[in-house]
Amino acid sequence: MTNTAEERRARILEVVRELGSVRVMDLAARIGTAPVTVRRDVAALAESGLLRRSHGAVSLPREALAPGAEGRERVIGMLVPSVGSYFDEVIDGARAAAAAAGARLLLGIASYESTDDRAQVDQLLDSGLDGLLLTPNWRPGTGAGDTAWVRDLPVPAVLVERLAPPDSVAAELDAVGSDxxxxxxxxxxxxxxxxxxxxxxxxxxxxxxxxxxxxxxxxxxxxxxxxxxxxxxxxxxxxxxxxxxxxxxxxxxxxxxxxxxxxxxxxxxxxxxxxxxxxxxxxxxxxxxxxxxxxxxxxxxxxxxxxPKRAVGAEAVELMLRRIEGGAELPVHHVRLLPExxxxxxxxxxxxxxxx
Missing domain, CATH: 3.40.50.2300 (Response regulator)
Known part of the structure; x- marks a missing residue:
């Protein structure tokens, strides 16, 4: 176990450099320290400019990346409940915006009838994502259910065509959707x-x-x-x-x-x-x-x-890229685009x- 604050913070920086982005809970387990202590250390490191916090995860600030890393291809995962109809256009908009920005889009599908959102997300995360566009299978009229795992993702997340209830722990996630x-x-x-x-x-x-x-x-x-x-x-x-x-x-x-x-x-x-x-x-x-x-x-x-299905996909990617670059300094966005x-x-x- 890491004992002194100096040792803990050095170890935190070492792990973040190794993994690129990591959830606070996983970071605590990795260094064998209580999550509440790690959160305090992360806050101190972020205040000193040595770390960047974003929605339950930490990463290195842009200026601390290895030479050339800031120009690397961004990889964005996208989880949707179906293809072949409505979400085809959302995907097209996201794909075009990602290509225009020099980013790569990876797709996962968890059907409306399934309950495997998290399994699909874990599969995408294994590909080394920088961010995730997420359309969870939240049932209409029943709230967002268990949203803690969405909040604690190790990369920034943008909800697409979904908005978490105000009392949900996911309510402060970025969201883009149609009104x-x-x-x-x-x-x-x-x-x-x-x-x-x-x-x-x-x-x-x-x-x-x-x-x-x-x-x-x-x-x-x-x-x-x-x-x-x-x-x-x-x-x-x-x-x-x-x-x-x-x-x-x-x-x-x-x-x-x-x-x-x-x-x-x-x-x-x-x-x-x-x-x-x-x-x-x-x-x-x-x-x-x-x-x-x-x-x-x-x-x-x-x-x-x-x-505005294509515009929703494009706006979600653009917001994700801003979130990746701006981290916690960028205010949370809830973007509603108007239909015609x-x-x-x-x-x-x-x-x-x-x-x-």
Whole structure:
């Protein structure tokens, strides 16, 4: 065990030089000293400019790196819950921004149904990352669960399309994402301008975005004074289309003439089923999709809320690179990017002045 403060701090610097970046807890175990003591030593070394602290990890300041090290290729890991749809564009944006900055992006996937976020992250960390872009599988409406491991990562982390609850230990992590509640408000406002006084929402309930869309609908209906409607739950994505079509047809029979659907897949499957019931968009009802991954390819082409997916990926990489360089001196950023409304055939009109 290392005893005197001078010996401990010399050993701390030795370990950090060897590993590049290390969590305080791992550092304490490595030198055989209580974490509370190591934190005090790290604070003293950081105050002297010999170490840099960032989100539970320590590293050498840039000026202390070996000659040429500051120009080395940065390696950024990225964990997403899926590929093949929404996150493809987020990944594309991140990849382009990383390439432009001379950095390398490594990808990990932990599906929505899995609970192996941490295993995937550990696999990425073994590749020698400088930072991690992280989309954890936090369940909607249930908080962020166990977030301590996210806070204690040995490298800086930026949450992507996620925001930790204010009372979570991960709440002070950097985060970049779409303001989905604003996106829903755009759709509702557009429909109101077209003369609709009530809008139906059919939405999934198993993803973070779905939860934000539902919250945005409740708030948007209140703000705009629209007549609220019970939300149609899409409990089995891709399999409940007949049931959803029946529920929408019932609402139309009661006078509702507009529907917002999360997401594109559900909206595209819904359109022909409504047609089989004698309902066509835009003649009999206005239809808006949320996500805008495939909406433009539908028949008719769907008006859609388009979260800035590529911009989210690019901004996350740029923030990560600033965090790597600035360490704890850079204030924590929570960046919300605003979606746009892409007006197409399925709504039957464009409001005065266009839509945003």
């Amino acid at each position: 989905h509640q604003h996106g829903v408000l755009l759709a509702l406002r557009h429909l109101q301008r077209l003369g609709h006084t009530s809008v139906l929402l059919a939405a999934r309930e198993d993803t973070w975005t779905a939860y934000q869309v539902r919250a945005g609908y409740q708030e948007g209906v209140r703000l705009l004074g629209l007549a609220p409607q019970p939300v149609i739950d899409i409990r089995r994505p891709g399999l409940d289309s007949e049931v959803i079509a029946g529920r929408v047809a019932e609402a139309v029979a009661e006078g509702v003439r507009a529907v917002l659907v999360h997401n594109d897949q559900e909206a595209i499957q819904l359109a022909p089923l409504l047609r089989a019931r004698g309902l066509r968009a835009p003649d009999d009802l206005a239809l808006i999709s949320y996500d805008d991954v495939f909406a433009a390819l539908a028949a008719p082409a769907l008006t859609a809320v388009a979260p 409304l892409k007006v197409r055939t399925s709504c039957g009109g464009v409001p005065e002045g266009g839509a945003r």
